[in-house]
Amino acid sequence: MRNKRWFFVSFTVAVDQFEGPLDLMLHLIKEKELDLFDLDIHVLTEQYLLYLNKMEEMHLEVCSEYLVELATLIEYKSKKLLPKQEAELNDAYEEDPKDRLVRRLLEYQQFKEISEQLKQLYLDRQRQITKPISIESEEWIKANENQPVQGSPYELAKAMTKCLRRMQLLRPIETKYTAKEISVEDRILQITARLADLPETFSFERLLEDCHEIHETIVTFLAILDMAHTHQLYFTVDDADTIWFRRGA
Template sequence: DLLDLDMNVLTDQYIAYLNSMSSLHLEIASEYLVELAILIEYKSKKLIPGTKDELEQESEEDIKSRLVRRLLEYQQFKEVSSDLLSMFEDRQKLMTRPVSSEVEQWAAPAEDQHYSGSPYELMKAMRRIMMRMQLARPMETKLTVKEISMEDRELEVRAKLDRLPSTFRFEALLDDVRDLPMFIATFLSVLDLARQRKLVFTVDDDDVIWFSRGDLYA
């Protein structure tokens, strides 16, 4: 029982505990090192003649209680570590469902980028376009549900590209857009074309999104 151990034995165990933490590459908190310094000072004074009264004034019981608390914490840490290791070993025995080919395709890093600017800049530019078109405001007219196929919208965008110059603004694709779902479908379509390297886009300092043909455009 740690509570019944001699102070010298506790000190030796505490130092061994710190060494164990170091060997496990665990960061040793500053308060542990402070208490180690106090213990070293305590042991040093015990070896010096004539310091018995001074040691008694420093309350050996206070140092001992703190030391016991730290060692009990370490004991709990070892128990939790053992439980985590057991859980990890059990998890390794389970079969994991393989990732689908679609997920691998989207997760794979691109060989090169087909855009200029951060995603934040792109979203900010899109928001400004929406505000300019007043699509972000609630509509007061009666709403009707209209399903929009992204595949169909992409075909419509491709048809528009044949009539546009080599470099054009995103707004050039929005002449037939009247509501937010159509705006989003158009935006996702051009992003998919950029992913296919059929379009290249950039965002300038005025939050204008510019597009041009990519090297796989045909």
């Protein structure tokens, strides 16, 4: 069942092809040649609903996070049906859900592109033979206590993938979802504020303690990449594929 491909409407999908609703939306946007910066929510909602209906017809379970995003799309469409004056009054107090969705899709798309680059670097590295380093996490912390270190992209890609798997974020989870929107810039500010309360050396999992959804984890990952690029953080990966950080400049 896992590798079986299904054919319907004007696109082809695999049951396990998508990692979540944002991944599905990006596929539909590309398939229907929609403009992400001028997104036609009406078309996207119709195609998204069509996909979920087809899943139900095939007696496949539709996970809660897909239904939550469907409710968000329908809410946006319903607001467009309101009288213009009432809609403008609501928009004065709320962020445009279309802008919020586009921002999330752009961030997710950026994460996917970075992940693909890191994956390729990791695959290239797999063709090389190196002598393995045998150290425990505690020993690594002591050995690197007084010196900044910087890991390599393929190590980060491998460790990040294992971290996501440990958190069971690579497959949908049946949980109650509460929307929590945050930008990469805001996440950097949050992490910077937390540094004073964290040990000199800390793991990536410590930064994910307040992350409950894949979107939050993606934003955190993009934030630490930015901080590593500007040398606010240094990272390395131990033998257990745990990502460790030290404060930088």
